[in-house]
Amino acid sequence: xxxxxxxxxxxxxxxxxxxxxxxxxxxxxxxxxxxxxxxxxxxxxxxxxxxxxxxxxxxxxxxxxxxxxxxxxxxxxxxxxxxxxxxxxxxxxxxxxxxxxxxxxxxxxxxxxxxxxxxxxxxxxxxxxxxxxxxxxxxxxxxxxxxxxxxxxxxxxxxxxxxxxxxxxxxxxxxxxxxxxxxxxxxxxxxxxxxxxxxxxxxxxxxxxxxxxxxxxxxxxxxxxxxxxxxxxxxxxxxxxxxxxxxxxxxxxxxxxxxxxxxxxxxxxxxxxxxxxxxxxxxxxxxxxxxxxxxxxxxxxxxxxxxxxxxxxxxxxxxxxxxxxxxxxxxxxxxxxxxxxxxxxxx
Amino acid sequence: xxxxxxxxxxxxxxxxxxxxxxxxxxxxxxxxxxxxxxxxxxxxxxxxxxxxxxxxxxxxxxxxxxxxxxxxxxxxxxxxxxxxxxxxxxxxxxxxxxxxxxxxxxxxxxxxxxxxxxxxxxxxxxxxxxxxxxxxxxxxxxxxxxxxxxxxxxxxxxxxxxxxxxxxxxxxxxxxxxxxxxxxxxxxxxxxxxxxxxxxxxxxxxxxxxxxxxxxxxxxxxxxxxxxxxxxxxxxxxxxxxxxxxxxxxxxxxxxxxxxxxxxxxxxxxxxxxxxxxxxxxxxxxxxxxxxxxxxxxxxxxxxx
Numbered sequence: 001x002x003x004x005x006x007x008x009x010x011x012x013x014x015x016x017x018x019x020x021x022x023x024x025x026x027x028x029x030x031x032x033x034x035x036x037x038x039x040x041x042x043x044x045x046x047x048x049x050x051x052x053x054x055x056x057x058x059x060x061x062x063x064x065x066x067x068x069x070x071x072x073x074x075x076x077x078x079x080x081x082x083x084x085x086x087x088x089x090x091x092x093x094x095x096x097x098x099x100x101x102x103x104x105x106x107x108x109x110x111x112x113x114x115x116x117x118x119x120x121x122x123x124x125x126x127x128x129x130x131x132x133x134x135x136x137x138x139x140x141x142x143x144x145x146x147x148x149x150x151x152x153x154x155x156x157x158x159x160x161x162x163x164x165x166x167x168x169x170x171x172x173x174x175x176x177x178x179x180x181x182x183x184x185x186x187x188x189x190x191x192x193x194x195x196x197x198x199x200x201x202x203x204x205x206x207x208x209x210x211x212x213x214x215x216x217x218x219x220x221x222x223x224x225x226x227x228x229x230x231x232x233x234x235x236x237x238x239x240x241x242x243x244x245x246x247x248x249x250x251x252x253x254x255x256x257x258x259x260x261x262x263x264x265x266x267x268x269x270x271x272x273x274x275x276x277x278x279x280x281x282x283x284x285x286x287x288x289x290x291x292x293x294x295x296x297x298x299x300x301x302x303x304x305x306x307x308x309x310x311x312x313x314x315x316x317x318x319x320x321x322x323x324x325x326x327x328x329x330x331x332x333x334x335x336x337x338x339x340x341x342x343x344x345x346x347x
Numbered sequence: 348x349x350x351x352x353x354x355x356x357x358x359x360x361x362x363x364x365x366x367x368x369x370x371x372x373x374x375x376x377x378x379x380x381x382x383x384x385x386x387x388x389x390x391x392x393x394x395x396x397x398x399x400x401x402x403x404x405x406x407x408x409x410x411x412x413x414x415x416x417x418x419x420x421x422x423x424x425x426x427x428x429x430x431x432x433x434x435x436x437x438x439x440x441x442x443x444x445x446x447x448x449x450x451x452x453x454x455x456x457x458x459x460x461x462x463x464x465x466x467x468x469x470x471x472x473x474x475x476x477x478x479x480x481x482x483x484x485x486x487x488x489x490x491x492x493x494x495x496x497x498x499x500x501x502x503x504x505x506x507x508x509x510x511x512x513x514x515x516x517x518x519x520x521x522x523x524x525x526x527x528x529x530x531x532x533x534x535x536x537x538x539x540x541x542x543x544x545x546x547x548x549x550x551x552x553x554x555x556x557x558x559x560x561x562x563x564x565x566x567x568x569x570x571x572x573x574x575x576x577x578x579x580x581x582x583x584x585x586x587x588x589x590x591x592x593x594x595x596x597x598x599x600x601x602x603x604x605x606x607x608x609x610x611x612x613x614x615x616x617x618x619x620x621x622x623x624x625x626x627x628x629x630x631x632x633x634x635x636x637x638x639x640x641x642x643x644x645x646x647x648x649x650x651x652x
Contacts, residue, residue, distance in 0.1 A: 152439050153437070153438055153439040154437075154439055155437055160436075289420070289423075289436065290436045290437075290440050291418070291419070291440065291443070291444075293439060293440075293443065305447060309416070309417065309418050313418055314418055315417060315418040315419045315444070315447075316418075316447070317439075317440060317442075317443020317444055317446065317447055318443055318446055318447070319439060319443065320439070320442055320469050
């Protein structure tokens with residue numbers, strides 16, 4: 001009844017609330033925000049300590065590991081789901097405010113928000129509630145593999161099997177989609193964060209050095225690879241020598257990073273193989289012909305497609321701009337929201 | 348390989364061929380056949396399929412070698428090399444296929460995908476920053492408390508809107524009231540109702556109390572009459588009245604309800620006939636008219652100069 005009023009006051013949004021990055025798609029405009037899911041909170045002293053948001057997004061991410069005692073830098077999502085409800089809500093509120101032009105009234109858009117396919121009812125409700133708390137008038141949930149497949153441009157509504165592997169910051173989602181529905185979906189709690197942790201523990205074990213999260217992420221992005229290549233890259237990094245307690249520099253090669261990543265990569269491979277095992281034969285034949293599509297930030301890990309290709313014997317391709325696939329897919333769902341009903345997930 | 352104090356920049360990437368001796372051999376060794384630099388730059392006018400085919404042949408690879416690595420069927424590879432994209436399964440797959448193939452052949456992917464764009468359009472991926480990007484990133488601590496804040500903007504707006512609505516209603520109401528009053532009073536004077544004259548004469552009571560001047564007059568006033576020695580009739584109860592002027596012309600007649608106050612204008616002397624004298628108070632100019640001497644059986648009939 002008041003649809004015209006709502007469209008005047010706020011634009012509908014699709015949000016990829018990821019462990020590592022939050023992307024916002026605005027109806028009719030495209031992806032308008034891509035920021036790390038990080039919040040820096042300052043706690044003022046005294047008995048009635050007041051908490052204020054110091055920074056969100058990119059600015060907050062630079063503070064990780066560099067914060068003084070009174071500022072805590074929080075990543076409110078962990079393994080694809082909400083770990084800190086209040087902070088997630090505030091972060092969403094800030095992001096929504098940022099994409100809406102300044103208006104007298106606070107925005108109350110309709111929101112499509114992504115949830116991992118393996119998330120529990122409690123986790124989904126938490127995500128829904130946080131979006132409502134951030135000012136949404138209505139919240140629709142969409143499972144990440146479905147959004148990723150739509151965003152990658154796969155023919156999800158056709159009677160052919162499409163397989164998508166979305167490797168995010170916290171989870172790896174594997175989905176087989178046909179006729180607009182999920183035939184198989186699974187998510188394992190392995191993603192970019194686990195890759196970073198593995199690099200940190202590898203360096204700690206073999207070099208006796210402590211490095212920070214951001215340094216580990218830099219190593220992964222610059223010289224990380226999933227498959228042994230002919231070219232060996234090296235990178236000089238610095239950390240704290242645990243024995244001496246003094247900052248030192250050292251050099252690490254891409255093959256060492258590959259070794260460090262072998263364990264989480266094996267879990268990804270296993271999840272993909274499980275999905276293939278449980279895929280009905282007809283759809284399996286389609287996948288064998290077309291291959292599976294990699295999306296998410298993990299798809300940017302060098303030679304991950306080669307690894308999956310070798311392990312499964314199937315063609316593996318990387319989607320265009322894999323980082324924004326889920327947000328774009330949710331955005332397409334948003335544009336066609338009034339027509340597509342069945343793609344939305346229940347709690 | 349332990350930590351050493353080298354004076355190199357903090358983050359640097361070195362691609363060193365020399366280090367390859369200590370590295371496990373790749374499972375499928377294709378990339379090592381030729382260094383990237385030895386490939387002749389392909390002319391941009393060639394289609395992506397031709398470029399791929401040429402690069403493959405330059406590396407001495409057959410279609411089945413490529414099929415072994417990429418796991419696409421040899422037929423699909425041939426289709427791609429002959430630029431028959433319509434027979435391949437969709438834009439996403441063609442672009443991904445070209446990306447994998449170019450990586451295998453160590454070709455630059457970006458110009459290849461650009462050449463592919465007219466036939467196989469990519470999905471738009473641009474990130475449009477909002478107009479007020481970065482507004483929330485300012486490190487001000489003033490008003491970003493984690494506690495629930497009172498929406499002052501909304502409250503102020505609501506109050507302003509309510510005041511505006513109130514003002515509009517007030518203006519409309521007062522204007523409407525004035526117009527309505529004018530219409531009613533003129534209608535009462537202009538349309539004399541035809542009533543039987545003797546109906547009120549049967550009232551039994553004869554003791555008519557004198558008019559009480561302190562009784563509050565109703566707020567109705569006639570606005571379109573000149574105030575020259577006005578005859579004012581006030582009705583405490585329903586009553587019938589007839590007034591004639593000097594020319595014996597009926598200037599005011601009718602039955603009026605309780606609370607009515609009427610100004611009667613005309614040329615004196617007046618001939619006045621009131622059906623229920625105890626219910627009517629008359630004022631002529633500043634003077635109250637005593638009806639008692641003229642009343643019989645509660646009906647007053649007299650002339651007034």
